[in-house]
Amino acid sequence: MRGGALPLLVWALLLAASGATNAVWTGDPIQIEEFAGAVAITLATAGVLIVRRREAARRGEPSGPRDPEPVTHTSFGAVIAAIGLGVFVFGFTFGHFMIYLGMGIMVAGFGRLALELYHERRAVRRREP
Amino acid sequence: MIAISTDHKRIALNMGLTALGFFILGGIFALFMRAQLTSPHGDLMSNQRYDELFTMHGSTMIYLFVTPMALALALYLVPLQIGARALSGSRVALAGFWIYLCGGLVMQSGWFANTGAGQAGWTSFYPLSNGTYSPGVGQDLWVLGVILAALGELLVAICITMTIARRRAPGMTVLRMPVFTWTSLVSVLMVVGAFPMLILAMLLLFIDRHGGHIYSGFTGTIDYQDLFWFFGHPVVYVMFFPYLGCAAEAVATNAHKRWFGYKAFVASMMTFSVLSMSVWGHHMFVTGGVTNGFFSFTSTLLLVPAGIEYFDLVGTLIGGAIRLRVSMLFGLTFFIQFLIGGLTGIFVASPVLDYNAYGSYFIVAHFHYTLFAGSVFGFFAGVYHWFPKMTGARLREGLGRVHYVLLFIGTNLTFMPMFVLGLDGMDRRVSRYSQHPGWAFLNRLETAGAGVIALAVAVFLLNVLVSLRRRELAGDDPWSGHTLEWATSSPPPPLNFERPLPPIRSYAPLLDLREEAEDRARERERGAASEARV
The missing domain is CATH 1.20.5 (Single alpha-helices involved in coiled-coils or other helix-helix interfaces)
Structure with missing residues (x-):
């Protein structure tokens, strides 16, 4: 399958x-x-x-040459986006200013994530034969 | 860097340690409740404070400790067991951990609200939880905290599902996945299937509390329960299966035998998990809003897959070279104590018996035997089994035995009298009770038991501290393990495996290697003996 x-x-x-x-x-x-x-x-x-493309063969060795694959070690963007969501949700009870603050943090987090993914793809492209 | 690491092991340790912190907090809430119930008319706290305590105790234990701890164990061990270098969607899992942490903090922040924390129970039944009967910010924070915690756990579960499906090592077929990985897989499938319903139920409850009138009337009340229990029953098994996997791995390793009846076990896991998605209505027998016959039938059917697991356990033990290490003691006790919870569950799967037991301490005893006397013992079996892999150091066996004995005594002293109290008619969720003969004595016994449990947890924490400060090095494979996590260093390196993986021809590849080596040695001996005879 x-x-x-x-x-x-x-x-x-x-x-x-x-x-x-x-x-x-x-x-x-x-x-x-x-x-x-x-x-x-x-x-x-x-x-x-x-x-999606399968990443490992189930039986025997993986067939054919595989593309270079990025390995992520850290992600500041994911953490910022998650905290932004937390602040956003907390704002519904604590005060509306936190809804906007949370949205701002989330946007910053997703921006950072986009940057991380962009750098990752560039690094992979540089390694491709 | 620790907080933003996308290494599955680091995220799992962060999640596990956070969950452990919430376990201690939830335990402190329980101690306050037990202190209040020491005498029939205890005056330690008001009724409202007691309501807040039992709500936050249950919520903390279920949403913030047992479920995330099960996911954290899976997050750490599953990629190692299937020979994966990394997690699929590691950024999503990292975000999931942080969303869960935010959820926990939002939920607990209710304690600082002037109306107090959530107080409608961990189920927050409607209309008790609406804006009229549970006004104030505390209940709102509870609802929002549950939404965030469930969302975070859902994201982590999706990543584990993807990893199992896409990152298995060459040779690791579906029917060669280790027992723990299988129990984790069915658990995360249940999370994926059931947790969205909880998020939906809570979103609608939040809107309702702010004038939305979503759950109005009798139908609305039943609809809330339907939505909630569609999550609420499967989560019991999400809190059970991974710990069953921990206990099974500990038992098989310490019996130096393969887990008996593997394929039957896998089939039973699939049917068990699907059935447990189909039994939620047994929580609603007394409402008159569900078809009791269907849910009684499916609930009783659960006996079949559960029986297969016990059969497999006995089969594994028979003929094994058993070593009674601490992980084995916890593993075996998990099965025995869960049996008490499981069998009493079959009693209340009968609507006639449930009408009598509903809302009494019998129910409290039943679910504490499944979730505490069961799952928590499975958790400790897993901790003693895999602590050397996670840290490179062994936990002290002597302190472990003290921990085990205290926890065993404390658990049974606390929860066994609850069966008697429940059958005698004592209601749950009351801060004061009548001067019925014997009730005060049994409640005092329970309070003493809760104190013994607290002492046991303190001994465990001391054990961790001592073992980490004065390390007894464990090596890569201290127990002669069966599965791939024991084929790498302790603790494992960032991409899990630096050496090539052994060939994977069954669900116990390391045991295969040892058996092959033994066979070769035996053949050599036989050859040498026949040569000598010639």
């Missing part, structure tokens, strides 16, 4: 079967929607795995 999505698909299938039993037995719309939501999220995750 491409992308290693097999366990997710099997799990989603079993969950769908359980949801179908629930639908037949109870007919409760909110419960059916909950099952459908969980199955959809799992299938979406499996879908991402199927679409």
Whole structure:
């Protein structure tokens, strides 16, 4: 299975079967929607795995030459964005100025993240034959 | 650099240490509650303060300790066990840890609000949790804290799922993944499936509290419970499966045997996790808003996969060369004590019995036997088993045994009398109780037990301190481990493996190597003996 999505698909299938039993037995719309939501999220995750390039072969050696791959050691941008989200959410209770402050911090965090990714891609491109 | 590192081991250690801090905080809340209940009319605190304490105790333990600690263990160990160099989406996992930390701080900041912290229970049932019955900033902070913590944990879970799917080493097929990795995989799948419902339920509750009228009327109340328990029951298993994996790895390694019935175990894990996504309505039997027959049926079905795990445990122990190290003691006790929680769970899976037990101390005893007497023992089995891998030093076995004995006594002294009190009719979530014969004595026993648990945790922390300051070097593989994490240095280097990985032909590649070496040695001996005879 491409992308290693097999366990997710099997799990989603079993969950769908359980949801179908629930639908037949109870007919409760909110419960059916909950099952459908969980199955959809799992299938979406499996879908991402199927679409994206797989990074390691499951059996034997990885086939063919592999592209250079960046290794991330630190990320200041991810931390700033996360703290920004925390401040933003806290602002809903503490004071509206914190909503704006949080949004500002988040924008700074995402900006920094974009910069990190840009430098990473440049470094990879320089290494490519 | 430690705080912004994207190394999965560093993020996991940060998350684990944060969760441990919240565990101690939640434990302090429990001690205050037990102090209040020492006598029937305790006057240590007001009813409102007691409500805040049991709300924050449950919330801290569930949202901020047991679940994130399970994820932290998976975050540290899964990439090592599957032979991955790094985590998929490590930046997302780092952000997830920080969002979870922010969530914890936001939730606890409620203590500084003039209306006090959240006080509607860890479930915050509607309409108790609406703006009319739980007014004030404290409950709002609780809701926002839960949203952030759940979002952070969801992001970490997605990264673990991606890593298992995409970064397994050559040869590491799905049916060669170690037992702990399998238990982690089903847990993170449940997080991915169930946590969005919690985030949705809490967002709607926040809007409702601010005049949105989302959950109005009887249907709205039931809808809230449906949404909440769709998360609330699976999370119990998210808090169980990884610790089951810890206990299973500790037992198999200390029995010097492969985990028995691997494929049946994997199948049982898949069905167990799917079933546990389908049983949430048993929390709602008394509401009259769910089809009791369906949820009673699925809840009772849980016995089958659970039985397979116990069968596998017994199969692993039979014929094993058993070493009763501290990790083994915790691992075995996990299975025994969880059995008490599991069997009492089957009682309350029957609606007729649940009508009687609902809202009583019987329920409190049941879930503490699954989550504390079960999961926390599994957690300590994992800590004693993998501490040498994480730090390069062994924990002291002597102090570990003291820790184990105290925790075993404290746990049973605290939670066993709750069954008796519950059957006798004592309600949960009350700060004062009637002068019923025997109740005060049993409550005093429980308070003493809580003190013993606190002492056990203090001994554990002392053990960690002593073991880190006066190191007994562990080496790469102190227990003759079975899985790939023992094939690298202790602690592992930044990209996990500096030496080539051993061939992966089963879920216990290092055990394969040892068995092959033993076979070769035996053949050589046989050859030498036959030559001598000639």
